[in-house]
Amino acid sequence: MDGNVRAVLKKVTVNEDSLSQAIQALGGGEKGLKELIGHIMLWVKQHNGEMDYGKTSLSQKLEKLHPPQMNHALEFASGKGISGTVYNPNLASEGYDQRNEKSPCPFVRVQSSEDLQDMNHLFQCIKSRRLMGEGGLDINFPRDVHSGSGTFVDVRGSVPDVLHFPSGGMGPRSPNHIGPAMLQGMPCELDIQRPLIPCAQAGLSFSGEHDGLSRIFTATTRAARRNQISRQRQSGLQSNSTFTPSNTVTAVSSECGLWSVAPPAWDMSVGVFLSRTQSPSCGPDISDPKMLTFLLQKELRPSDVGNLGRIILPKKEAEAHLPILALREGILLQMEDFDSGHCWKIRYRFWPNNKSRMYLLENTGEFVKSHRLEEGDLLVLYKIQEGNYVLRAQKKVHSESSGAPGSQQKNAYSLARDFPEASKTEEPLKEKDIVGFAEWSCGKVNEERNILVRDDDPFFKDDQKHKISSSFSPEPLQSLERFPSLSIDFPLDEMMPWDDPDEFNTDSELAELVG
DNA sequence: ATAGCATGCAAGGGA
DNA sequence: CCCTTGCATGCTATG
Structure with missing residues (x-):
């Protein structure tokens, strides 16, 4: 197993009582929850590589939590940040720095978009208390559409909350597969909404009543998103006859409340959402036009x-x-x-x-x-x-x-x-x-x-x-x-929403999301 | 002065 | 003996 936290988190199940207890122990409310995410992420990282991520182990760990010595909640990337910082309670108490053993620091920098997205997902799952098991909070991540059965979570609270897909696959030939054609048939419009601010995108996005998920497009300005949606629609039309896994759009229905695939990743290094389609072979399928x-x-x-x-x-x-x-x-x-x-x-x-x-x-x-x-x-x-x-x-x-x-x-x-x-x-x-x-x-x-x-x-x-x-x-x-044409039709600086105050109201967005 | 980096070189393991 | 691995040293750039 590589260092991908996601791979570990896919297998993690936590006792809800332990979660509630831990949140309370860490100060309660959203603050406690954020601290909890830090603990879970640290636990996962520490257990990365182990094959047995026991339910007991994490639950017991959480049950032993105490209020943090430092009042640093989870911090996500902001502005043009490329990395985030997450409070690492163990480092605070043990003076150990994962990044530099010789200079103790109570923080773990979270640099990969996957990590931040993992935390985001974790945060939303726990926050919304979506119970998917019996007496436990399953923080399974939505699986790749090609990897068999999956559980798709709507973190907004819309109906349906959870969509279960039977084993047998969500591949392109599966009747359960959600592709562009299926999305097109849905009674909803992939509307253009303001994207969230980067800070929120990195950490606390996708909330809101009916527009949250529809914000997820790679382009971040109105003009660019219009172009993108146009391209996506065109792509969906074209792919009806020769549908491939890589053609699966990362679009969501704002009314139906589901992800067609796993939530898109926020790539902080460039400020775009990336498709989460995945090739079953070694690495991504680069025969597909990818970012x-x-x-x-x-x-x-x-x-x-x-x-x-x-x-x-x-x-x-x-x-x-x-x-x-x-x-x-x-x-x-x-x-x-x-x-x-x-x-x-x-x-x-x-x-x-x-x-x-x-x-x-x-x-x-x-x-x-x-x-x-x-x-x-x-x-x-x-x-x-x-x-x-x-x-x-x-x-x-x-x-x-x-x-x-x-x-x-x-x-x-x-x-x-x-x-x-x-x-x-x-x-x-x-x-x-x-x-x-x-x-x-x-x-x-x-x-x-x-x-x-x-x-x-x-x-x-x-x-x-x-x-x-x-x-x-x-x-x-x-x-x-080998690679079909897909041009970039908007400049890089257009993708940096934080430079456009008219497009994004950073403070209000953040306030709305984190309270 | 300090950090980053290129490279030399020693230790250990395998043929 | 050769190759690989990992560390130490020294040079260079930067503040």
Whole structure:
């Protein structure tokens, strides 16, 4: 099992009496509940990797809770925050910091959107007291639509509260499957409403009477959402005949009160909701147009491309965008090769170093070999969803200003190999050709793969565009053509709702949600 | 001065 | 003996 809390939480069942008792012990009310979430999340993280997440264990743990020594309730990310902070009661009492053993801190940073969503779900489940078992509060997460039976929870309090789907699957061919066609037939309109503020989205969203769930669209401005809904409707129409799991929309019915799939994840790094569709194979199905979120890049050093098979990651970006590591052994991440689709099992770990840490990827030897990466090449890491990542190798292209004349020609030939059309000329490419192909490549990739970028995404840094060629994939064109077109039709800054005071009333939204 | 990172090197394990 | 693993050291960038 990897470090995904969700995987553990799926199996957790807690005695309701223990929950109530714990909430009271932690101050009662919503405050107590938030503290409780912190305890549960910590418990889950501590038991991550164990196969037996006993009901007894967590219940007993909760029954022994005492009021926190520090008055820090659960804190979620706010503003442009990329990470959240959750009060860790154990750290406060034991002086232990999971992130840095040598500097006690009573907080655990929660960096992944999954973690925050897990907490969000947990919060809503407990808050709404949806009893799904006998005398117990089942905090099972809605399962993936392809993974068999599932319990879908309406956290708003609408009817129906809980939708049970029989085992036998919710796959595309199942009569229980909820796809675009089914949603279209529902007597409700996928209306456009104000999205919640990021803070609420990260932690306490989806409340409200009849509009909460309908806010869940990846676009966050009115214009962008109109476009998105238009696209989703079109997608639904098109998918009637050839329906695939990946076509399942992450839309919800505002009147019917159900999720078509699991609640969408709020990706804090970019400020969008991501589809939670999932491929049954290794990692996500990247043959489907998915939102790739740029996480980090690393210009490879000799030690990175040596035979050690490990790549040092920049600490700041690693801590900001990759899962929190409690143990130096780290976690195994499935990383799909951007070009080939090959699934690399890469260990993400750290070494203690002085008073800090060094983060690194291990088992990268084959990846480096397959792309023939050399010093100066780029390793780019994207996130898809559900803790799955995409690893991209980017060969360095020497521009005239940075490379020797000889290397210029060499890389021109290299480009020609990567771009069959260019090779028709049978002549070395000129600088303008390189720039042209690089820009073509960037634009194509962006369009085809629906990559969502941050400001520091190398593919969208104007001053770097000319330095970046196509990937080293033997057949980049074919690779790209695998992905149906889905363009980004709104700029990144439009996706950042917190910059638009007219769109969002942060304070009132927050007040409404947290009371 | 400090943190981050590249890399050297020692220890341990396996062939 | 070679390879892998993990740590220590030193260089460089930054505040």
